Amino acid sequence: MTPVGRLTTLHSFCAPGAPSCTDGNYPNASLLQATTGEFYGTDTGGGYSSSSGTVFSLNLGLGPFVRAQQASGRAGDLVIILGTDLAGTTSVTFNGTPAAYRVVSKSEIGATIPAGAASGRIAVVAPKGIAPFALLSNVPFHVTEF
Numbered sequence: 001m002t003p004v005g006r007l008t009t010l011h012s013f014c015a016p017g018a019p020s021c022t023d024g025n026y027p028n029a030s031l032l033q034a035t036t037g038e039f040y041g042t043d044t045g046g047g048y049s050s051s052s053g054t055v056f057s058l059n060l061g062l063g064p065f066v067r068a069q070q071a072s073g074r075a076g077d078l079v080i081i082l083g084t085d086l087a088g089t090t091s092v093t094f095n096g097t098p099a100a101y102r103v104v105s106k107s108e109i110g111a112t113i114p115a116g117a118a119s120g121r122i123a124v125v126a127p128k129g130i131a132p133f134a135l136l137s138n139v140p141f142h143v144t145e146f
Helices: none
Strands: 025-027 039-047 051-058 072-074 078-082 091-094 101-105 108-112 122-128 131-136 142-144
Parallel strands (some): 072 142
Antiparallel strands (some): 025 039, 078 108, 091 122, 101 108, 122 131
16 A cells, blocks of 8 residues: 555455465465564465465565564663674664673574663664674664663
8 A cells, every 4th residue: 555545456365265276365464574574474275275374475675674572671671682684793772872782693682771871763783795784673662760
Protein backbone atom coordinates (compact mmCIF):
# COMPACT_ATOMS: atom_id res chain seq x y z
CA MET A 1 0.00 0.00 0.00
CA THR A 2 1.47 3.34 -0.98
CA PRO A 3 1.21 6.45 1.26
CA VAL A 4 -1.64 7.69 -0.95
CA GLY A 5 -3.58 4.42 -0.57
CA ARG A 6 -2.74 2.64 -3.82
CA LEU A 7 -2.70 -1.14 -3.44
CA THR A 8 -0.31 -3.32 -5.43
CA THR A 9 -0.62 -7.11 -5.31
CA LEU A 10 2.82 -8.69 -5.02
CA HIS A 11 1.67 -12.33 -5.00
CA SER A 12 -1.62 -14.22 -5.07
CA PHE A 13 -1.61 -17.48 -3.15
CA CYS A 14 -3.43 -20.52 -4.54
CA ALA A 15 -7.18 -20.67 -4.10
CA PRO A 16 -8.17 -22.90 -1.17
CA GLY A 17 -8.42 -26.51 -2.32
CA ALA A 18 -6.56 -25.88 -5.60
CA PRO A 19 -4.84 -29.03 -6.91
CA SER A 20 -1.02 -29.10 -6.94
CA CYS A 21 -0.70 -25.90 -4.92
CA THR A 22 3.00 -25.65 -4.03
CA ASP A 23 3.12 -22.05 -2.84
CA GLY A 24 0.46 -22.47 -0.17
CA ASN A 25 -2.92 -21.04 0.65
CA TYR A 26 -4.63 -19.61 3.73
CA PRO A 27 -1.78 -17.17 4.52
CA ASN A 28 -1.75 -15.91 8.11
CA ALA A 29 -2.29 -12.19 8.56
CA SER A 30 0.87 -11.46 10.55
CA LEU A 31 4.40 -11.03 9.23
CA LEU A 32 7.67 -11.06 11.17
CA GLN A 33 10.49 -8.72 10.17
CA ALA A 34 13.96 -10.21 10.58
CA THR A 35 16.93 -7.98 11.41
CA THR A 36 18.06 -8.46 7.80
CA GLY A 37 15.10 -6.25 6.82
CA GLU A 38 13.15 -9.08 5.13
CA PHE A 39 9.64 -10.10 6.18
CA TYR A 40 8.60 -13.72 6.81
CA GLY A 41 5.18 -15.31 7.06
CA THR A 42 3.42 -18.65 7.00
CA ASP A 43 0.30 -20.22 5.56
CA THR A 44 -1.56 -23.30 6.71
CA GLY A 45 -2.40 -25.07 3.45
CA GLY A 46 -0.77 -26.18 0.23
CA GLY A 47 2.99 -26.68 0.12
CA TYR A 48 4.62 -30.09 -0.25
CA SER A 49 1.32 -31.81 0.43
CA SER A 50 -2.15 -30.31 0.58
CA SER A 51 -1.94 -29.71 4.34
CA SER A 52 1.76 -28.95 4.92
CA GLY A 53 1.68 -25.18 4.63
CA THR A 54 4.66 -23.05 3.65
CA VAL A 55 6.99 -20.39 4.96
CA PHE A 56 7.48 -17.43 2.65
CA SER A 57 9.62 -14.29 2.60
CA LEU A 58 9.11 -10.83 1.22
CA ASN A 59 12.03 -8.55 0.41
CA LEU A 60 11.08 -4.89 0.03
CA GLY A 61 14.67 -3.68 -0.12
CA LEU A 62 14.73 -2.46 3.49
CA GLY A 63 18.14 -2.41 5.13
CA PRO A 64 19.30 -4.42 8.13
CA PHE A 65 18.85 -3.13 11.69
CA VAL A 66 19.46 -4.13 15.30
CA ARG A 67 16.83 -4.76 17.96
CA ALA A 68 17.15 -4.58 21.74
CA GLN A 69 15.38 -7.42 23.52
CA GLN A 70 13.96 -4.98 26.04
CA ALA A 71 12.45 -1.55 25.34
CA SER A 72 14.00 0.29 28.29
CA GLY A 73 16.58 0.18 31.07
CA ARG A 74 18.72 2.34 33.31
CA ALA A 75 22.43 3.09 33.38
CA GLY A 76 24.39 -0.01 34.32
CA ASP A 77 21.76 -2.48 33.03
CA LEU A 78 22.76 -5.14 30.52
CA VAL A 79 20.90 -4.97 27.20
CA ILE A 80 20.84 -7.85 24.74
CA ILE A 81 21.02 -6.54 21.17
CA LEU A 82 20.06 -8.82 18.29
CA GLY A 83 21.11 -8.41 14.66
CA THR A 84 22.83 -10.01 11.70
CA ASP A 85 26.59 -10.20 10.99
CA LEU A 86 27.58 -8.57 14.31
CA ALA A 87 30.92 -10.41 14.66
CA GLY A 88 33.73 -7.87 14.52
CA THR A 89 31.60 -5.04 15.94
CA THR A 90 33.78 -2.02 16.72
CA SER A 91 31.34 0.21 18.62
CA VAL A 92 27.96 0.32 20.38
CA THR A 93 26.32 3.60 21.38
CA PHE A 94 23.08 4.55 23.10
CA ASN A 95 21.87 7.74 21.40
CA GLY A 96 25.51 8.67 20.70
CA THR A 97 26.96 7.72 24.12
CA PRO A 98 29.58 4.93 23.83
CA ALA A 99 28.78 1.74 25.72
CA ALA A 100 30.84 -1.18 27.00
CA TYR A 101 29.84 -4.29 25.04
CA ARG A 102 30.70 -7.90 24.34
CA VAL A 103 29.97 -9.76 21.10
CA VAL A 104 28.29 -12.99 22.18
CA SER A 105 27.75 -14.40 18.68
CA LYS A 106 27.32 -13.18 15.11
CA SER A 107 23.70 -12.35 15.98
CA GLU A 108 23.94 -11.16 19.61
CA ILE A 109 25.73 -8.45 21.59
CA GLY A 110 25.51 -7.75 25.30
CA ALA A 111 25.92 -4.01 26.05
CA THR A 112 25.82 -2.04 29.28
CA ILE A 113 23.77 1.15 29.23
CA PRO A 114 26.35 3.89 29.88
CA ALA A 115 25.98 6.60 32.51
CA GLY A 116 24.70 9.81 30.92
CA ALA A 117 22.96 8.02 28.03
CA ALA A 118 19.68 9.49 26.85
CA SER A 119 16.73 7.80 25.20
CA GLY A 120 17.13 7.30 21.46
CA ARG A 121 18.46 4.87 18.89
CA ILE A 122 21.08 2.23 19.61
CA ALA A 123 23.84 2.20 16.98
CA VAL A 124 26.15 -0.74 16.31
CA VAL A 125 29.14 -0.31 14.00
CA ALA A 126 29.95 -3.64 12.41
CA PRO A 127 32.11 -4.59 9.45
CA LYS A 128 30.38 -5.41 6.18
CA GLY A 129 32.83 -6.42 3.53
CA ILE A 130 35.77 -4.03 3.80
CA ALA A 131 34.10 -0.88 5.16
CA PRO A 132 32.25 -0.79 8.51
CA PHE A 133 28.64 0.31 8.56
CA ALA A 134 26.24 1.47 11.28
CA LEU A 135 23.15 -0.52 12.15
CA LEU A 136 20.49 1.47 13.98
CA SER A 137 17.80 0.08 16.25
CA ASN A 138 14.41 -0.15 14.60
CA VAL A 139 12.74 1.62 17.55
CA PRO A 140 14.10 4.11 20.10
CA PHE A 141 15.46 2.67 23.35
CA HIS A 142 14.21 4.40 26.52
CA VAL A 143 16.77 5.13 29.26
CA THR A 144 14.99 5.37 32.60
CA GLU A 145 16.08 6.57 36.03
CA PHE A 146 14.19 3.99 38.09
